[in-house]
Every structure is written in C-alpha cells, then in structure tokens.
Amino acid sequence: MCGLSVGLAWMLWLLLAGCAWSEPPPTPDPGEPFRPGLRAQDRSTALAWETFPRYDLDIRLADDRRLLTGTGQIRVPNPGPDPWTSLVFRLYPNLDHYGGLLQVQSVAVDGHPVNFLYQAADTAIRIELPQVLLPGEQTTVQIGWSLAIPEWADDTPAAYRLFGISQGMTSLPLFYPSLAVYASAEADPARPGWWMDVGTVRGDAAFNRASLFVVTATLPSLQVPVASGRELARTPVDGYRTRYVWATGPTREFLLHLGKDFRSQSVEAYGTQVTSYWLPGQESAGRAALQYAAGALRALSDRFGPYPYSELRVAVAPLSFRGMEYPQVLLLGTQLYDTALDELELRTAHEVAHQWWYLLVHNDPVNHPWIDEGLAEYASGIYLEVVHGRSEAEMLRRRRWEAVVERLVAEGADAPLDLPVDEYASGAQYEAVVYGKGALFYHAIRRALGEETFFAFLREYAETYRYAIVEPSDLLEMMRRYDPGAADALWREWIGGRDGPIR
Ligand SMILES: [Zn+2]
Known part of the structure; x- marks a missing residue:
C-alpha cells in the first residue's frame, strides 16, 4: 500500500517513481497451467510443483497418422542425493512389441547442443551434461524427434496392439523421449543408477517419475483424441487440422489415443468428469463402461482415498479382451465390448484401480510387477463387494485366484511372487502368480489386520507415497506400522525376496 499522510511533493515523487517497487509483481505460479487437471477441491492443495519434471511438448501428426514430429522442452530437477553427470531418456516406442521408430534429431541442454548415445537396444539415449547437475538444481533439455508409427496388418478384434494403428484406431502412449527413473544406491541397492530395463509384451514396460505435461498437438481434424489431462484449448488450424492443448496434474506419462468414429458420453463422479468412448455398434457396452468406471471411481475413492484428477476417460482400443492403464485413461480391448462383454465390468474396475496403484503410487513394473x-x-x-455384495467377491476370490493358484501348485508350476516379469516360465504362470497369488497376498493382509485397519493402512500407503515410487520394502514398512508381528510373518510366508517361498 502507498503512504497517505505525506506532502504533495512526496506524493508526486511516489507517483513518478511508481508504487510498484513497494509491491513487487507476484511471482509466477508454477502450478498455474496444471491445476485444471486436478479436481476443483484439489486445486488449492499445496504441491511442490518445481520438484516434478515438466514437459512442454509440441507435436504434429501427419494426415495418414504414420509420422509424428515433435519438439520438447523438459525441465529436469535433480531430487538428490547423487550429483548427475548425465541424463537418460527412454524411447519406449522402440520396444519390439511397440514396433515404432523414434529417432532423436537434436538435443540441447540449457540451449547448448550436446551429443547423445543410443543405449538399451535403442530404447534409451544418454546425454552427457555440460556440467554436473547437483541435488536441488534443475536443468532444461530441448529435444527434437521424429516417430514412425506402425500400421498393423492383423486388423482383427483378436489383435493386441499397444502402439500404432490397428482396427481403425491409433494408440500413442509415450510418443516422446521420457526421462528415465534414477535410483540412488540407498533407494534401490539392487539396481542403482538410471533405469534401463527393456520390458516385453508380457508385462508393463514403462517406469516414470511423476511429471507435469503441457502438450500442444496438431492433429488431423477427423480424428477424435482421447488424452491424459484436461483439454485447455482447441483451435482449427486450417480446413483439415486442429490444434489442441492439454495439461496434466502430476502424472506418470501422457497418452494420446485416436479414433475417427468415436462416440462419447460423460458423467460426473466425486468431482471428476468421467467420459466413455466407443465405436459405432458398441453403444450399450460403451454406456455400460461409463457406469462401471464411474461406479469404480466412487467405490475405490471411498476405500483408498480421493482420486485427485478432474478427468477419467475410458475408451475402446485394439487390445483384444485385455485392458491397459494410462494416466487418467483406461483403454479396454474391442472384445470386451462384444464377445467378452461379461468381462467388461471387472476389467474396468481393475484398470480404474490402477489409477491409485500405478498412477499415484508407482513401482518398477518389470522387476516387481506384483506390487501394483x-x-x-x-x-x-x-x-464387486461394494457394488454387488460380499458373496460375489468371495466367488471371484475362489474362482479367479484360489483355484488358479491351487492348479499351479498341483502342476508343480508355482513360483515366488517377487520375480521380474521374464523370470516366470510362461505367460500363464506369470498371470497366475502376479495377479492371482498377488491378490491373495493382499487378502491375507486384510485378514491379519482386520477390516478397518486394512483400509486405514491402504489409505495411508496411498497418501504417503502419492506421486512417488515404492520398493517392496516400503510396503513392508507400511504394514509394520499397523502390526509389526503380522507384517513380518506375512512377508516371510508370501514374499521373502526373489528366492522367496512358493506356496
Ligand atoms: Zn493391471
């Protein structure tokens, strides 16, 4: 405020000098573009916005959807404790089962061009930093790239395609260079340094720090986009293209999924807009998926704590009868809308649950897939318990998890729970152990802790590790806070490490 009881000369001086010096302009709000990606009731939550990597991406998709070109500016904060002499970005589209070709054309650090080296079967580049990045410091990386998008010939509803063009849809998860996760020796004694594992089609392959995204995308206007985050702008560019801007709250990655013929409908659930996208002929399944997703969002928010984002989208995708989780988006296979319709409800609930156990609380999906x-x-x-009653849930446990694990044991094909994805002998063994035995482990925790304590434990686990990455030891420590004796006994009985017990 300017002074009042002063002489005219003083007033004049103040006017000439301006009052602004006594009221410095407000510092820019680092959370400003990202708050719309959160629910209205979560936008004022204090978040250390500067501690998240921030991606500002500008991409263009060719009319035939076979080529994407992009430039990005990525702010990389070093959270410590190690100083960094290099950075690693992952090029996930170059994974064999993604089938894309992402080529990095230029890299600069704080405006200075630098060299880079392809690593990990071309699914990563390493950038040597011009100067050491100390804990607490940040640097900005500018990257230009091109991405050749595969068009799969196996265009049947049985085809499972995570990436590229199939069945009239275009799925583009991780279409940009993605900062690798770094673990200090203290955080992960087994695998310190930059995470360079190369996943396969059996499990999930992407491992990411929670990050902020502003994505500007110029797309063919005929395509209906399904994206992570909140749409902030949509502008026609010429007769054929539209420019979109999306921004996210803290999130693991950014998904773009497109379909020319998508129809959609939305409902509101606990302050989140839930939208379902389907293809012509799938209307009743598409509307059912909307109700299942909204119902799961409410039921699981009540048990695990709030879902903080303003959007949740569910869309049909070329994923056969399977589903796949992405930030604020779940993709469900075409067969779930048709021949496998009786699986749609459970599959939707499973993928909605990943919004807590993958998106908010993340873990290494290649080495510890059972955690999420x-x-x-x-x-x-x-x-199921909340919506259809306890006996339905018991039936699920009996048929889907217990019977499957019992069969595995009878066949002499059981394996420890905490194994990397590719150490399981087959896809069937992987699914039976990681999903079936994994679910039964959490059920055993519930029985040991009791009803109320179990959900208090899960809520605290979600709250404590929100936007963070957990190791198995973090889960064990959280269990110990509630019942150290039971926690240790359960861990010995069910987990015990990579050479741990089989049951
Ligand atoms: Zn899953």
Whole structure:
C-alpha cells in the first residue's frame, strides 16, 4: 500500500517513481497451467510443483497418422542425493512389441547442443551434461524427434496392439523421449543408477517419475483424441487440422489415443468428469463402461482415498479382451465390448484401480510387477463387494485366484511372487502368480489386520507415497506400522525376496 499522510511533493515523487517497487509483481505460479487437471477441491492443495519434471511438448501428426514430429522442452530437477553427470531418456516406442521408430534429431541442454548415445537396444539415449547437475538444481533439455508409427496388418478384434494403428484406431502412449527413473544406491541397492530395463509384451514396460505435461498437438481434424489431462484449448488450424492443448496434474506419462468414429458420453463422479468412448455398434457396452468406471471411481475413492484428477476417460482400443492403464485413461480391448462383454465390468474396475496403484503410487513394473498388479486385481474384488455384495467377491476370490493358484501348485508350476516379469516360465504362470497369488497376498493382509485397519493402512500407503515410487520394502514398512508381528510373518510366508517361498 502507498503512504497517505505525506506532502504533495512526496506524493508526486511516489507517483513518478511508481508504487510498484513497494509491491513487487507476484511471482509466477508454477502450478498455474496444471491445476485444471486436478479436481476443483484439489486445486488449492499445496504441491511442490518445481520438484516434478515438466514437459512442454509440441507435436504434429501427419494426415495418414504414420509420422509424428515433435519438439520438447523438459525441465529436469535433480531430487538428490547423487550429483548427475548425465541424463537418460527412454524411447519406449522402440520396444519390439511397440514396433515404432523414434529417432532423436537434436538435443540441447540449457540451449547448448550436446551429443547423445543410443543405449538399451535403442530404447534409451544418454546425454552427457555440460556440467554436473547437483541435488536441488534443475536443468532444461530441448529435444527434437521424429516417430514412425506402425500400421498393423492383423486388423482383427483378436489383435493386441499397444502402439500404432490397428482396427481403425491409433494408440500413442509415450510418443516422446521420457526421462528415465534414477535410483540412488540407498533407494534401490539392487539396481542403482538410471533405469534401463527393456520390458516385453508380457508385462508393463514403462517406469516414470511423476511429471507435469503441457502438450500442444496438431492433429488431423477427423480424428477424435482421447488424452491424459484436461483439454485447455482447441483451435482449427486450417480446413483439415486442429490444434489442441492439454495439461496434466502430476502424472506418470501422457497418452494420446485416436479414433475417427468415436462416440462419447460423460458423467460426473466425486468431482471428476468421467467420459466413455466407443465405436459405432458398441453403444450399450460403451454406456455400460461409463457406469462401471464411474461406479469404480466412487467405490475405490471411498476405500483408498480421493482420486485427485478432474478427468477419467475410458475408451475402446485394439487390445483384444485385455485392458491397459494410462494416466487418467483406461483403454479396454474391442472384445470386451462384444464377445467378452461379461468381462467388461471387472476389467474396468481393475484398470480404474490402477489409477491409485500405478498412477499415484508407482513401482518398477518389470522387476516387481506384483506390487501394483496384485493390488489392482484385489481391488476389482473390493469393487464387486461394494457394488454387488460380499458373496460375489468371495466367488471371484475362489474362482479367479484360489483355484488358479491351487492348479499351479498341483502342476508343480508355482513360483515366488517377487520375480521380474521374464523370470516366470510362461505367460500363464506369470498371470497366475502376479495377479492371482498377488491378490491373495493382499487378502491375507486384510485378514491379519482386520477390516478397518486394512483400509486405514491402504489409505495411508496411498497418501504417503502419492506421486512417488515404492520398493517392496516400503510396503513392508507400511504394514509394520499397523502390526509389526503380522507384517513380518506375512512377508516371510508370501514374499521373502526373489528366492522367496512358493506356496
Ligand atoms: Zn493391471
């Protein structure tokens, strides 16, 4: 405020000098573009916005959808404790089962061009930093790239395609260079340094720090986009293209999924807009998916704590009878809308549960897949319990998890729960152990802790590790806070590490 009881000369001086010096302009709000991606009731939550990597991406998709070109500016904060002499970005489209070709054309650090080296079967580049990035400091990386998008010939509803063009849809998860996760020796003694694992089609392959995204995308106007985050702008560019801007709250990655013929409908659930997208001929299944997703969002929010984002989208995708979780988006296979319709409800609940156990609380999906998969699977039973009653949930446990694990044991094909994805002998063994036995492990925790304590434990686990990454030891420590004796006994009985018990 300017002074009042002063002489005219003083007033004049103040006017000439301006009052602004006594009221410095407000510092820009680092959370400003990202708050719309959160629910209205979560937008004022204090978040250390500067501690998240921030991606500002500008991409263009060719009219035939076979080529994407992009430039990005990525702010990279070093959270410590190690100083960094290099950075690693993952190029997930170059994974064999993604089938894309992402080529990096230029890299600069704080405006200075730098060299880079392809690594990990071309699914990563390493950038040597011009100067050491100390803990607490940040740097900005500018990257230009092109991405050749595969068009799959196996255009049947049985085809499972995570990436590229299939069945008239275009799925583009991780279409940009994605900062690798870094673990200090203290955080992950088994695998310190930049995470360079190369996943396969059997499990999930992407591992990411929670990050902020502003994505500007110029797309063919005929395509209906399904994206992570909140749409902030939509502008026609010429007769054929539209420019969109989306921004997210803290999130693991950014998904773009397109279909020319998508129809959609939305409902509101606990302050989140839930939208379902389907293809012509799938209307009743598409509307059912909307109700299932909204119902799961409410039921699981009540058990695990709030879902903080303003959007949740569910869309049909070329994923056969399977589903796949992305931030604020779940993709469900075409067969779930048709021949496997009786699986649609459970699959939707499982993928909605991943919004807690993958998106909010993340874990290494290649080396410890059971942490989130077992809990997402168990959560589909919690959803059933809330919506259809306890006996339905018991039937699920009996048929889907116990019977499957018993069969595995009878065949002498059991395996430990905490194994990397590719150490399982087959896809069937992987699914039975990681999903079936994994779900039963969480059920055993529930029986040991009792009803109320179990959900208090899960809510605290979600709250404590929101936007963070957990190791198995973090889960064990959280269990110990509620019942150290039971926690240790359960861990010995069910987990015990990579050479741990089989049952
Ligand atoms: Zn899953």
